[in-house]
Amino acid sequence: MLQFPAWKMTLVVLICLIGALYAIPNFLKTEISENWPNFAPGKRVSLGLDLQGGSYLLLKVDLDVIIKEYLEDIATQVRKKLRKARIGYSKLGATETSVSVKIRKKEDFSESNELLANVDLKSQIDFGSNGFVKITPRDEALEERKLLALQQSIEIVRRRIDETGVREPTIQRQGTDRILVQLPGVDDPDRIKALLGQTAKMVFRLVDVSKSVNEAITNKVPSGSELLAPLIKSASEPSLYLVKKRVMVSGEHLIDAQATFQDGQPVVSFRFDTNGSKRFGKVTSDNVNRPFAIILDNKVISAPVIREPILGGSGIISGSFTVKTANDLALLLRAGALPAPLTILEERTVGPGLGFDSIEAGKLASIIGLCLVIVFMVVAYGLFGIFANLALFFNIVIILGALSALQATLTLPGIAGIVLTIGMAVDANVLIFERIREEVLLGRTPISAIDAGYKRALTTIIDSNLTTLFAAICLYSFGSGPIKGFAVTLAIGIITSMFTSIMLTRFLIVLWLRGKRPSSVPI
Amino acid sequence: MLKPIRFVPARTKIRFVNKRGLAFTLSAIILLASVFCLTSLGLNFGIDFRGGILMEIRSSSAVNIPQIRDRLSTLGLGEVTIQEFGKETDALVRIQRQDGAEKEQMAAINKVKDRLGSEFEYRRTEFVGPTVGKELKEAGIIAICLALLSILIYIWLRFEWQFSLGAIAALAHDIVSTVGLFALLQYEFNLATVAAILTIAGYSINDTVVVYDRVRENLRKYRQLELSEVFNMSINETLSRTTMTSVTTLLALFSIYFFGGAVLADFALAMIWGVCIGTYSSIFIAVPILLYIKLKRGDGDQSGLQAPEDER
Numbered sequence: 001m002l003q004f005p006a007w008k009m010t011l012v013v014l015i016c017l018i019g020a021l022y023a024i025p026n027f028l029k030t031e032i033s034e035n036w037p038n039f040a041p042g043k044r045v046s047l048g049l050d051l052q053g054g055s056y057l058l059l060k061v062d063l064d065v066i067i068k069e070y071l072e073d074i075a076t077q078v079r080k081k082l083r084k085a086r087i088g089y090s091k092l093g094a095t096e097t098s099v100s101v102k103i104r105k106k107e108d109f110s111e112s113n114e115l116l117a118n119v120d121l122k123s124q125i126d127f128g129s130n131g132f133v134k135i136t137p138r139d140e141a142l143e144e145r146k147l148l149a150l151q152q153s154i155e156i157v158r159r160r161i162d163e164t165g166v167r168e169p170t171i172q173r174q175g176t177d178r179i180l181v182q183l184p185g186v187d188d189p190d191r192i193k194a195l196l197g198q199t200a201k202m203v204f205r206l207v208d209v210s211k212s213v214n215e216a217i218t219n220k221v222p223s224g225s226e227l228l229a230p231l232i233k234s235a236s237e238p239s240l241y242l243v244k245k246r247v248m249v250s251g252e253h254l255i256d257a258q259a260t261f262q263d264g265q266p267v268v269s270f271r272f273d274t275n276g277s278k279r280f281g282k283v284t285s286d287n288v289n290r291p292f293a294i295i296l297d298n299k300v301i302s303a304p305v306i307r308e309p310i311l312g313g314s315g316i317i318s319g320s321f322t323v324k325t326a327n328d329l330a331l332l333l334r335a336g337a338l339p340a341p342l343t344i345l346e347e348r349t350v351g352p353g354l355g356f357d358s359i360e361a362g363k364l365a366s367i368i369g370l371c372l373v374i375v376f377m378v379v380a381y382g383l384f385g386i387f388a389n390l391a392l393f394f395n396i397v398i399i400l401g402a403l404s405a406l407q408a409t410l411t412l413p414g415i416a417g418i419v420l421t422i423g424m425a426v427d428a429n430v431l432i433f434e435r436i437r438e439e440v441l442l443g444r445t446p447i448s449a450i451d452a453g454y455k456r457a458l459t460t461i462i463d464s465n466l467t468t469l470f471a472a473i474c475l476y477s478f479g480s481g482p483i484k485g486f487a488v489t490l491a492i493g494i495i496t497s498m499f500t501s502i503m504l505t506r507f508l509i510v511l512w513l514r515g516k517r518p519s520s521v522p523i
Numbered sequence: 524m525l526k527p528i529r530f531v532p533a534r535t536k537i538r539f540v541n542k543r544g545l546a547f548t549l550s551a552i553i554l555l556a557s558v559f560c561l562t563s564l565g566l567n568f569g570i571d572f573r574g575g576i577l578m579e580i581r582s583s584s585a586v587n588i589p590q591i592r593d594r595l596s597t598l599g600l601g602e603v604t605i606q607e608f609g610k611e612t613d614a615l616v617r618i619q620r621q622d623g624a625e626k627e628q629m630a631a632i633n634k635v636k637d638r639l640g641s642e643f644e645y646r647r648t649e650f651v652g653p654t655v656g657k658e659l660k661e662a663g664i665i666a667i668c669l670a671l672l673s674i675l676i677y678i679w680l681r682f683e684w685q686f687s688l689g690a691i692a693a694l695a696h697d698i699v700s701t702v703g704l705f706a707l708l709q710y711e712f713n714l715a716t717v718a719a720i721l722t723i724a725g726y727s728i729n730d731t732v733v734v735y736d737r738v739r740e741n742l743r744k745y746r747q748l749e750l751s752e753v754f755n756m757s758i759n760e761t762l763s764r765t766t767m768t769s770v771t772t773l774l775a776l777f778s779i780y781f782f783g784g785a786v787l788a789d790f791a792l793a794m795i796w797g798v799c800i801g802t803y804s805s806i807f808i809a810v811p812i813l814l815y816i817k818l819k820r821g822d823g824d825q826s827g828l829q830a831p832e833d834e835r
Contacts, residue, residue, distance in 0.1 A: 060654070345625060385527070467677055
C-alpha cells in the first residue's frame with residue numbers, strides 16, 4: 001500500500017492541476033480571463049441556450065419543391081425541343097418521380113427519340129413502343145439536387161441571420177433536409193422566424209392591361225396571365241392584380257438592396273448586375289407607360305407605371321412600407337432567395353430572465369447538495385470522509401475544467417447531472433471505505449486492510465461505473481440540446497469520479513499513512 | 524479525531540431472501556398497478572412527444588389564472604391548460620397541437636402573445652411540431668431499449684447469463700414502475716422524464732452490480748453454503764454501502780428538487796423515486812430471482828464463475 005510510485009503521484013497532481021487550470025477562467029471576471037496570456041486556457045464553459053437565453057429553431061427544407069422544379073424543368077425542355085422540331089405530342093406531364101410524354105405520330109418516333117435521348121443527362125429515359133417516353137431522373141441526380149438546395153438554404157439562412165445582427169449564431173445541417181439554428185440572446189425570434197418564413201423570390205412581370213381585374217374575375221383570366229394578391233393589404237392598393245406569367249427580370253440578378261426614404265416614405269432601392277441591368281433596361285424601354293409588377297413570393301409588392309426606360313440598372317421599390325418592412329425587404333433581397341420554402345419543426349426559446357434564474361437555481365442546488373454530501377461523508381467516515389470530500393472537490397473542478405476544455409455545452413439538465421454526480425461520485429469511496437471496514441473487522445492491520453479495501457472494491461467500481469456510462473452514452477445518442485448536456489456532464493462525471501475517488505483518495509491516504517503510521521484505521 | 528458514526532450496523536443478519544414471497548407479491552402489485560394505470564389513465568405526454576405549444580409567462584404580480592384562461596379561451600385554440608409554475612407570479616400555458624401543419628402552430632403562438640400583450644414576460648416558448656414529436660418518441664424508446672441491451676450484454680460478459688437476466692428483470696421492474704408512477708400521478712412525461720428513466724436505469728444497475736459482485740465472490744468462497752444463505756450474506760455485507768450511496772444520491776436529488784427551480788423539480792422527483800425503487804429492486808428482486816434461474820456453482824470447476832483477479 002505504501003508503495004505509490006512517484007510517477008503516479010506526479011500524474012495525480014498533474015491531472016488535478018490541469019483540471020484546475022482549465023476550470024479557473026469560469027470564476028474570473030471576463031476581462032481578466034480574456035487578457036490571460038495565450039498559453040493559459042481562457043475558455044469558459046459554454047452555456048446552453050436554456051441557461052444564457054436564446055432561441056433554438058429546427059427548420060425543414062421542403063425539398064419536394066426542388067424535385068418538382070427539376071421535373072418541371074425537364075418538361076419544359078421536352079416541350080421546347082419537340083416544338084422546335086415541330087413534332088406533335090400529347091400528355092406531357094410530370095408525376096412525382098418522372099416526366100412522361102406521348103409522341104402522336106409513328107413516323108416522328110425515331111426523330112423524337114433522338115431528340116429526347118439527351119434531354120437530361122442524369123435521367124433514365126425509356127422509350128415505349130407506342131410513342132410513350134418516360135424520363136426518370138436517377139437517384140444520384142435527385143440526391144445531388146437536394147444536397148445542393150440544402151447547402152444553398154443554409155447559406156441563405158446564414159446570410160439573413162447575419163444581417164439581423166445576432167451575435168454568434170450556430171447554423172448547422174441536420175440530417176438530409178434539416179437546418180438547426182441556434183440564436184443565443186434572442187428571446188423574441190418573431191422577426192427572424194418571419195424572415196426565414198419567406199423564400200423571397202422576387203420577379204418583375206408586366207401587368208396585363210388587356211382586361212380589368214373585375215372582368216378577369218367574372219369572365220376568364222387570360223391564358224398567360226394570373227391574378228395575384230398584394231403583399232401588404234391596404235386601402236390604397238387594389239385587392240388583386242392581373243399579372244402576366246412571363247418573368248421579365250428575376251431577382252437573381254440583384255446585387256444590392258437598401259432601405260431608404262423617398263419623399264419621406266420608406267422605400268427600397270435596388271441595383272442589378274450587368275446582365276440584369278441590360279434586361280431591365282430593355283424591358284423598361286419596350287414598355288414605357290405600361291405598369292409592371294414587382295412580385296415577391298407570388299405576392300405583388302407594387303405595380304408602378306414605367307415612366308421612362310431605366311438604363312442604369314438601379315431603381316426604387318415603393319409600396320405601403322413601414323421603416324421595418326422596408327428594412328426587412330431590403331435584407332431579404334440582399335441575402336437572396338431560398339431555393340425552397342422552410343418550415344419550423346421545433347422551436348425552443350428561453351428568455352434571459354429564466355436563463356439567469358436557472359443558473360442561480362442550479363448554483364444554489366449544487367452548493368447545497370455539495371454541502372449536504374460533504375457533511376454526511378465526514379459524519380459517516382470521519383477522516384476518510386474528508387479524503388473523499390477532497391476528491392469530490394477536485395472531481396467537480398476537473399468536470400468544470402473538462403467542460404471548458406472540450407467546449408461542451410452546459411445546460412440546465414447538465415447542472416442536474418453535475419449535482420447527481422456529486423451524490424454518485426462518492427459511491428466509489430463508499431465502496432472502498434465499507435470494504436476497508438470489513439477488512440478491519442476481519443482483524444487486518446491498517447495498511448493491509450486499506451490495501452485490500454482498494455483492491456477488492458476496484459472491480460466492483462469499474463463494473464458499476466461502466467454500466468452507468470452505457471446509460472449515459474445511450475442518453476447522448478438519443479437526446480437533443482439540453483438532454484445531451486445532461487448526458488455529457490453525467491459521462492464526464494463518471495469518468496472523472498473514477499479517477500478522483502480511486503487515485504486521488506489513495507494518494508491522500510498514502511500520504512497520511514506515511515506521515516502518521518497509525519495503529520488503527522479511524523473508520 | 525473525528526469519530527465516524529456507523530449508520531448501518533456492522534454485522535447485520537437480515538434474511539432478505541427469505542422474505543422474497545412478500546417482496547415478489549409487493550412488486551407484482553406495483554407492476555400490475557403500473558400496467559393498469561398505463562392502460563387506463565395513459566401517460567400525460569408533454570409537448571416533446573405529442574407536439575404542441577408550451578409557454579412560461581411571468582406577471583409583475585400574482586398571475587390570475589382564471590382571467591388568462593378567459594382571455595385565451597376565445598381564441599379557438601382547442602385545449603388550453605394554464606397552471607401556476609414554481610412561483611405565484613409564473614404560469615405555464617400549454618396549448619394542444621393545432622390542426623394543420625407547423626405553420627398553424629406558429630400562428631397560434633402569435634395569437635396568444637397578441638392576446639396576452641406585453642404585461643407578461645415570456646420566459647420560455649417551446650413549440651414541437653408533430654413530425655419532431657413522433658421522432659422524439661421513437662428515439663426515446665430506442666434509447667431505453669439500447670441502454671437495456673448494452674447493460675444486458677455487459678453483465679453477460681462480466682458475469683454469467685443468469686445474472687444478466689436477473690439484472691434486466693430488476694431494471695425492467697424499475698422502469699415499468701417509474702412509468703406507472705407517471706401515469707398514476709399524471710405528471711408530464713417529456714424528454715426530461717426519459718432522461719430520468721435512463722439515469723435511473725444506470726443507477727439501479729450500478730446498485731445491482733455491486734451486490735452481484737459480492738454474490739459472485741461469496742459463491743466462490745462458500746461453496747458448501749446454501750444459495751439463499753450466500754445471497755443473504757452478500758446483501759448484508761453490501762447493505763451499508765447500498766444505504767450510504769442511496770443517502771448521498773438522495774441528498775443531492777432533494778437539493779435539486781427544492782432549490783434547482785421548477786424546471787428540474789419533476790426530473791428530480793422521478794429520480795428520487797428511481798433511487799428508492801432501484802435500491803429496493805437490487806436487494807429484493809435482482810438477488811432472489813437468481814434462485815429461480817439455474818445458477819451454476821463452480822464446484823471445483825471455476826470456469827463458470829470467474830473470481831475477481833485480486834482474490835489471492
